[in-house]
Amino acid sequence: MIDVLVVGGGNAALCAALMAREAGASVLLLESAPKEWRGGNSQHTRNLRCMHDAPQDVLVGAYPEEEYWQDLLKVTGGQTDEHLARLVIRASSNCRDWMRKHGVYFQPALAGTLHVARTNAFFMGGGKALVNAYFRSAENLGIQIRYNANVESLELDGDRFVAAHVGGERIPARACVVACGGFESNREWLREAWGQVDGQWVADNFLIRGTRFNMGVLLKDLLAKGADSIGDPTQSHCVAIDARAPLYDGGICTRIDCVSLGIVVNNTARRFYDEGEDFWPKRYAIWGRLVAQQPDQIAYSIIDAKAVGRFMPPVFPGVTADTLPELVRKLGLPEAQFLQTVQAYNEACRVGTFDHEVQDDCHTEGLTPPKTHWARPLDTPPFYAYALRPGITFTYLGVKVDDQARVHFGGQPSGNLFAAGEVMAGNVLGKGYTAGVGMSIGTAFGRIAGTQAAAAALQQQAVAA
Structure with missing residues (x-):
């Protein structure tokens, strides 16, 4: 019998599998995707948010625990478990040497990458290189890996894991780590969570930035079997992305990063939120939800020539025009209202010293x-517009865990069932997001879950002997 069964193939699952194997357990990893699509959402990531008290290799300056915690507290609005959040923060300070041992390389942040050279360590080659390195290491360590292995349900005895069921096959193990993502690719579940407006399903206009394989099968199964839940099914890492992006696996390149440098209007040509509230790394993941709340779940980011060169350029060119009336006609928005919105914004701007790298003093009054911040009139042609849709990366509804990554049933922890990654991220992320924290959560809890699962399995093995 296998000691530790790991369900999933992304960062959290791989960290769990590697740690369990290093602890002496035999490990089988089940990845629902085919080999060429392995890695879950982790293949689309770029970096890891890291606590550090002094400059370290690729990280500049210092990013102490308390600042990290305050950043997380701000974006979540307090909807976070402080004990588990601080566990993640502290774990982020000492994981990179272990990651390097398994073939992960880091590089300094590139200029213009969300102003995160101080807070985030970037993976050389991005998330795809990271998961490939982990898979190579797993194979070298003798971890068994099966692709196209869609786990349909878990067999439990009360709160204890017994076996997993895959296409009619029963796979028993002494312990299990569930690290197979959220339900962002399950359109029916998204519909159920978001409901209808004016007879239309809100979620039908969502695009999925990540993997198509995160259907939430085991999350639904665990909740049906009594696992304690955490989080809101409508909360997610949801980014405003290019409306022309593909339905799945668009990843980072579909994001539109100029929101803070101009204005955003809905399809009635009205603004609906403060575009300059905070730095883009701390606010980019609220804009998808904001767009989801607009009519027909669409919005438009509008900039002028002054913003060009100050943000990561999109993959697809925007709609351009030499005048605002020409731009609005190309967009098909209500022309009079659009021009009124822009005029009101322009007249309200109080331009001081513009600096897109700090919270400057350029703001509006009476609007x-x-x-x-970063409020400057839209007055310099050419003008650009980018249509935006909600792009869901991962959902926050999950199973409740403790600091040993144990899944809870009726307030009590399971002795041999653990969770890591998106399926439990809602314990730390009740809402909101800040760049790189998802990988911090997956790495911290993946490593904890793997270690604890190995200990539980080996203890069970010893008792049986």
């Missing part, structure tokens, strides 16, 4: 909603 609702305000723009609190």
